[in-house]
Amino acid sequence: MHPMLNIAIRAARVAGNLIAKCYEIPDNNYEVSKKDNNYFVKSITKKAESLIVEIIRKFYPHHTLLSEELRELYSGKNTDVQWIITPLSGTYNFIKRFPHFSVSIAVRIKNNTKIAVIYDPIRNELFTASSGKGTQLNGYRLRGSTARNLNGTILVTGFPVNQKHSIKNSYIILMKKLFIQCADLRRTGSTALDLAYVAAGRVDGFLEMGLKPWEFTGGELLVRESGNLITDFTGGNDYLVSGNIIAGNSSIIKVIFKTMSKDLMQCIE
The missing domain is CATH 3.40.190.80 (D-Maltodextrin-Binding Protein; domain 2)
Structure with a gap:
């Protein structure tokens, strides 16, 4: 396994576990309103993002990170390698307690995407890809649809x-x-x-x-x-x-x- 893929998996799982814990054990004293919901999910997203950034920085301190949550670049000395982070894809689903959201981490090297991890913490489904090595779901190789027209799709x-x-x-x-x-x-x-x-x-x-x-x-x-x-x-x-x-x-x-x-x-x- 590519070492950066291994780190991406680790970071996605840690962030996903935090998100799943917050999803499964809601605060009973939490007052539901649009404002509070936005604050609540943003707080969780920032915490998840911080965990991801911390893990990546530990192993690759000089790489550049593009954060979805803060919409900014964590510039590193090595600008050829860029980690693109989405700590929570499916924010509104999370807010409404609709169990369909994920953590996404990708690595681009010299403007080409080489590593990808998408983790669904509720279903414990880990989608991974490494350039030239195929796509896997929990370790099993994936192939896309074989449909030839839109009928039945x-x-x-x-x-x-x-x-x-x-x-x-x-x-x-x-x-x-x-x-x-x-x-x-x-x-x-x-x-x-x-x-x-x-x-x-x-x-x-x-x-x-x-x-x-x-x-x-x-x-x-x-x-x-x-x-x-x-x-x-x-x-x-x-x-x-x-x-x-x-x-x-x-x-x-x-x-x-x-x-x-x-x-x-x-x-x-």
Whole structure:
């Protein structure tokens, strides 16, 4: 096992265990309100992030860290290696006690994602990937969906919760067309797990726009190492900049582009 993958796993498990403990043993004296909920989950997220940063810094003190929670870079002497951390993907699920959230850690070396870990602490599912070594779930190799068209497929998507007014009508129209053609269209609330599920073949495809790098970097490698593809809305590799992503096997991506290309282009105009 790659030493950085080993450290990423350790950090993800420690953070995930903290999150699971807070989820399973709620404070009975806790007054539920939107303000308190936000403060509560932010406090947990910061603690989880601190645990992750502490473990990485112990073994790799000179590496650079990009934190999802603080939206800032912990600059190190070695800028060629960047750890991208999402301590809690699925914040609203956690707040509402919907058991679907995860910890995501990725390592990029010279602008290429080489290591990825996504950990679901509630199901104790550990998704891992190392460049050229494939994707695994709890040590077992994963392959993606074998679907050849949208008939009978499950697709997953997401919407910008804090920017609902910015969702373009063309994107809503696209979602409607996909929903008509596939068996089901879902929004789970955790981008990291969405992409992990594409890698595992639990869902057949993923489509979302306007994502931030920390939301999908770990999942990106899981998808690619499971034999699937990931592209932007133009069929290229600019998703790290645009945040617009389509993921799935080559057939599913081709079908989406063939039938929805006009709507996809309108989404990014």
